[in-house]
Amino acid sequence: MxxxxxxxxxxxxxxxxxxxxxxxxxxxxxxxxxxxxxxxxxxxxxSQFSLPANVALSRASMDAWNTFEEEFDVEIRERITGYLFLARDPDTATQLERDVAMQSEYGFPNEFLSAGEATEHCPGLDPGPYVSASFSPEDRFVDxxxxxxxxxxxxxxxxxxxxxxxxxxxxxxxxxxxxxxxxxxxxxxxxxxxxxxxxxxxxxxxxxxxxxxxxxxxEPRLRHQLLVRPSGSFPPDLPLTMDLDTGAVFYPEDDTVMIASGPQETMPTVDPDGYTEGASRDWTLAVLESLAELADYFDEDTRVQRSISGVYAQTPxxxxxxxxxxxxxxxxxxxxxxxxxxxxxxxxxxxxxxxxxxxxxxxxxxxxxxxxxxxxxxxxxxxx
Ligand SMILES: Cc1cc2nc3c(=O)[nH]c(=O)nc-3n(C[C@H](O)[C@H](O)[C@H](O)COP(=O)(O)OP(=O)(O)OC[C@H]3O[C@@H](n4cnc5c(N)ncnc54)[C@H](O)[C@@H]3O)c2cc1C
CATH class of the missing domain: 3.50.50.60 (FAD/NAD(P)-binding domain)
Structure with a gap:
């Protein structure tokens, strides 16, 4: 064949x-x-998805990622720092609790937390606006x-x-x-x-x-991220932290810069062979504003080093x-x-x-x- x-x-x-x-x-x-x-x-x-079919894909893939370096004899620079999702809206919080219960059926040791408990994973987080959170300790980044x-x-x-x-x-x-x-x-x-x-x-x-x-x-949809340099220091092992209701999200790239992004509705359809890179000023400012609401690592002195653009292969x-x-x-x-x-x-x-x-x-x-x-x-x- x-x-x-x-x-x-x-x-x-x-x-x-x-x-x-x-x-x-x-x-x-x-x-x-x-x-x-x-x-x-x-x-x-x-592992933090809302649909069981996606969590099942994560389970089978995570099992492979766990042994990837050994199987392929390659260093992939794994950083197991977890993902922290935050809910402002009570309906989002209810869904998050259900999601965590469902994810645990696939063997993921994910936790449903109060907003206060979430600050143990992200000390700079302002828990005020949040009803609850979820944390997935095995989630990670690789190169x-x-x-x-x-x-x-x-x-x-x-x-x-x-x-x-x-x-x-x-x-x-x-x-x-x-x-x-x-x-x-x-x-x-x-x-x-x-x-x-x-x-x-x-x-x-x-x-x-x-x-x-x-x-x-x-559809090929343009997605932007920002490489930002906070003015102060932050723990380099912070989890990816995301406000599910605003779409604001950040995670450390190393101990000086973070990758951040914002709401998905700013994703136009593009030609994947030729599109203009670079996020708009308005979107960049909106992301910076939502980051400042999320955690005290971000303020008016946070610098955007550059935007990183790529294309999602997006389905409805x-x-x-x-x-x-x-x-x-x-x-x-x-x-x-x-x-x-x-x-x-x-x-x-x-x-x-x-x-x-x-x-x-x-x-x-x-x-x-x-x-x-x-x-x-x-x-x-x-x-x-
Ligand atoms: C900014 C950004 C951040 C992302 N972050 C994450 C993340 O953290 N985690 C995650 O899981 N995913 C993430 N994704 C999504 C992830 O990158 C994609 O889902 C994944 O890379 C898709 O891989 P692929 O092999 O399907 O496609 P691609 O890597 O795009 O490869 C497709 C290849 O097909 C080739 N090709 C196309 N047409 C033809 C043809 N007719 N003949 C021959 N070759 C052809 C292209 O040249 C290309 O090399 C992110 C995406 C973006 C844009």
Whole structure:
């Protein structure tokens, strides 16, 4: 069996590695270079989601992250500092309590806290506006580029071929009018026979999908973060701290600078091949204001060093599409803001779909492509 994986980001690389582990011949096509997409933008790994299907993806992925350095013989600079979510609104607090109970069923030792207790994890937090909080001690950050390198090197060692600088421009199907299976991919120079194509094209997923006559609702959306330098000192082991009701969020990058961001509604659709980087002044000021309300690490002397822009592959419900909508065509797309952390489990599940005909590790029916037309989608509320 020959499988073509389109895209050499973390999802494509993890899938290629897992397929090769199962004895499959794999070729990865990458139109640019390894790491050219969104993968390097953020290495946050968390269990705090509101949908059980996402927590299940986190469970299976966290198990893989726990042994990643050993399995791939690579240092990924892990910092296990936890995630701290804060609720102002009583309804948000009620949901947070339910979420923590659900997450504990997946073996995550997460805690539902009072706002006062939250200050033990983030001493600069002003607990005043908050009803309650949740803390996930095992959530963490790693260096996403090092993790990607780990997968790519291991995939190559297992026999995966990487065709770098080669875009997939067409997908051939047998008996196209009757919805036949995939038979080959096309590039500018060649046609290559294959039994499966995996769409791991990140923010370009819809473009590739159109080659299979699909209409996946995956939009490239611009997401900004700020690199800020607080005027005073702060503990470098602070958790990622987020106000769920305003969207204000921050975490230390090291002991002098923090990464911060704000509400998601400032995410326009862009061309992933050409967009203007840089957050607007208004949005930057709004984020700084909401940070100052959140914790006393931020004040009028906080400096913005630069903005960091990237593209989310966004679906309407912020959940991925892991499915085989056409025989021989498997999608692993639309991960919104959590594709890096969920890549290990996704790679395994996609491999199982291809090799075994169905996923074994996890039930991914809630990530089907059909859910949008069937009106069966549930929105992930814990969106960063
Ligand atoms: C600012 C920001 C912060 C983030 N923070 C986090 C975080 O903390 N934790 C987390 O889990 N996630 C985070 N994410 C989301 C995460 O980065 C993505 O979900 C993840 O990287 C998706 O990986 P991917 O492999 O699907 O896509 P990508 O890494 O984008 O790779 C897709 C690749 O496909 C290639 N490609 C596309 N079309 C073709 C074609 N036709 N032929 C050949 N090659 C093609 C592209 O060149 C690209 O290299 C963040 C995203 C952003 C933008």
């Amino acid at each position: 020959h499988v073509v994986v389109v895209g050499s980001g973390i999802v494509g690389a993890a899938t290629a590695y897992e397929l090769a582990q199962r004895g499959v011949e794999v070729t990865v096509y990458e139109k640019s270079h390894v790491g050219a997409g969104s993968t390097g933008a953020g290495g946050g790994i968390r 996403p580029n090092l993790a990607l390198r780990g997968y790519v090197d291991a995939a190559r060692a297992a026999g995966v071929e990487f065709e770098l600088g080669v875009a997939v421009t067409g997908v051939r199907r047998d008996g196209r009018s009757s919805g036949g299976p995939v038979t080959a991919i096309e590039t500018a120079d060649s046609t290559v026979d294959c039994d499966y194509v995996v769409n791991a094209a990140g923010a370009w997923a819809s473009e590739l999908d159109a080659l299979v006559d699909g209409e996946l609702p995956v 419900d912020s959940n991925p599409i892991i499915d085989e909508p056409v025989p021989g065509y498997v999608t692993a797309v639309g991960f919104s803001g959590h594709g890096f952390m969920h890549a290990p489990a996704t790679g395994k599940v996609v491999s199982e779909i291809i090799v075994n005909g169905e996923p074994k590790l996890l039930d991914v029916t809630s990530f089907s492509a059909r859910r949008f037309s069937d009106d069966g989608s549930s929105t992930e509320r814990s969106f960063i």
